Structure formats: structure tokens, C-alpha cells
Amino acid sequence: MTAARPERMRVGVPAVLAFGSNLGDRQATIRAALDAIGADAGVELGAVSPLYETPALKPDGISAEAPAYLNAVALIRTVLDPLALLALVNRVEGDLGRVREERWGDRTIDIDIVDYDGMVSDDPRVTLPHPRAHERAFVLVPWLDVDPAAVLAGRGPVAGLAAQASDPVTRYAGEGGR
Template sequence: MSDPTVQPVPASVVEQVDAADTTLSNPRRAVIALGGNLGNRLETLQGAVDALEDTPGVRVKAVSPVYETEPWGVEPGSQPAYFNAVVVVRTTLPPKSLLERGQAIEEAYDRVRDERWGPRTIDVDIVAYADVVSDDPLLTLPHPRAHERAFVLAPWHDIEPGAELPGRGTVAGLLTAVGRDGVTVRADLELRLPE
């Protein structure tokens, strides 16, 4: 079920995007990482998946298993464990519009940005968008730390074992280099692929 608090992208934004980008007739593949460690983690992840599917110009094509992950970048035990997942979408939105949609989903779930690597209800990160490589400070593509994060690589590998992270190599190779320490698949939990 979709979260009614998540607002659709306004038609005016979609129209501006259409006017600004002539590639929109060709949907692009994007990889989006989801994670959260506050509130009902599974329900929030599912709400984010549903909100992505409800976005004009976005279709969810694959949803990974749920992983439970120790918090990254902080002292062990200082935060609750995260639930993480990766979603592959096809989209006609350009990267910055997809970023805006991700931020709107975070806002709908009361994401707070008080501290770097702080606890959060939901984090929606674009990991990769087609083969785009960009150093734009607003949206660096691919995600600048995805290649060193097992909580992104493991679920992504589950749904796209042959995938490549542009400029970094295969997801399988990157995952082998990083290892799976601190990430555990939760076989008892499942995210639904929107119908």
C-alpha cells in the first residue's frame, strides 16, 4: 500500500523536465539504495519502494532482499541496526529530478539530517544512473562511496549479479574486495515488488 503522505512529483516539474531533456523518450536504468534504522524499518522501506513506483516516469523493476547492517561510520552499538535494500528502476526522469523525488520521500518519512552518519528513518541514495559519471556536487554519480559499502553491494549483487558500477568495476568484484562483514540477509523479511 502506498503512503498517502508521499506527494507525487508535480506535473509542472515533469513538464519542465520534458522541455529540458530530449532523452526522456528513452527510459534509463537507475540503482537506488534504501536504508533506515529508526521506526518501523521494514514498513518504511516498503513505503519508499511504493513511493518510487508511484512517481510519474519511474517504474520499479527489481527489489533486493532486506539486509540487516551494523551502522557505518560510527561507534559499534551507538545506534540501532539498519535495514537496507537496493531497488533497480527504469526512469524517464533525469538524475536531478530523481534526486528531488528521493529527497521528497525522505522528507515524507521525517528524515532528520542533524549529524553525518546519524540515525535516520530513511535514506534514499542514487547509486548509479545509466552509465553517467559526474562530479556535480549536488549529485555525484556514481555514488562516491558505494564501491566500499557492503550494505549497497550485497543487495545489488543479489538482483543484478553481472552489474557494473561505472568507473569502479563489477559489483561482484567490489563486493569480494569489501567482504560481507556486518551485513546479514534477513530471509524472514521481504519487500514486495509493486504490482
């Protein structure tokens, strides 16, 4: 007799997750994070952007000394509320070796909830939309790849925001892909 497998959810709300990694095997880590998020019964993984490479951004600006990041964006549907989704992404980050020692420090993986069904919330546990997403090309450019008509709640069309963002992003030409 085989064990019953939990049924995957069929409906949910749309959300946007951003992934970044600048330590270790960046591509494999992002792939593992996407797989872990997609394996959760409360999440349906949708479109995933190509990878982009970006210089590390520190509190005082771009750092040429820190390892570069790989970034991607994924569209999901979820039945998890924002705090439960945050708990899931934090668990995945921990499982993949994320250590939180320094604000904007180098990391194996960073997963941000960029948008959750257009919700606007200033809850200190999970601010929605992500408070700096509107100015980050490394989020906006990959997001446009998977949703050219995207709108960031309270900020407007992602295409216009991406045109105004100044951080450099380059499509990653590394081996393989998602």
C-alpha cells in the same frame, strides 16, 4: 466520468537506488519508500533485493550503540534526469520523516542514487556514481541479488567490489518481505 490517469512512462534510463532505515518500523518504511518511488509517473520500479541487516556505520566506523539498519537495492528505469530523481528521493525521504541533523546520523529512511545509466559526474548536488558505493557491502551485496552482472561505472564489476568490502551484512530473516 473518471479522471484521466497520467500514462506511465514506457522508456527511460536504468538507475540503481539504495534504501536504508534504522529508526522506527524499518521494514515498513522501506516498503513505503519503494511504493512512493514506484508511484511516480517518471519511474518504473523493477527488481527489488531482499532486505539485509547491517550495523550502523558512523564517520569513525561501525557503531554497536546505534540501531542496526535494514538495507535494500532497487533497479528502476526513469525518464527523470539525475537532479529530478534526486528531488523525488529527497521528497520521499521528507514525507517519511527523514531529518538531516547529523552526517551519517540515525534516520527513518535514506535513499541514495547509486548509479544512473553508468553516468560519471562530480556535480556537488548529485555525485555519480555514489562516491562510497564501491566500498559498501550493504549496497553491493543486495545489488548483486537483483543484477549479478552489475558494473559500477569507473569501479568495475560489483561482484569483485563486494568481495573486497569489509562491512558485515546479513540477509534479514524478519517477517514478510517486499
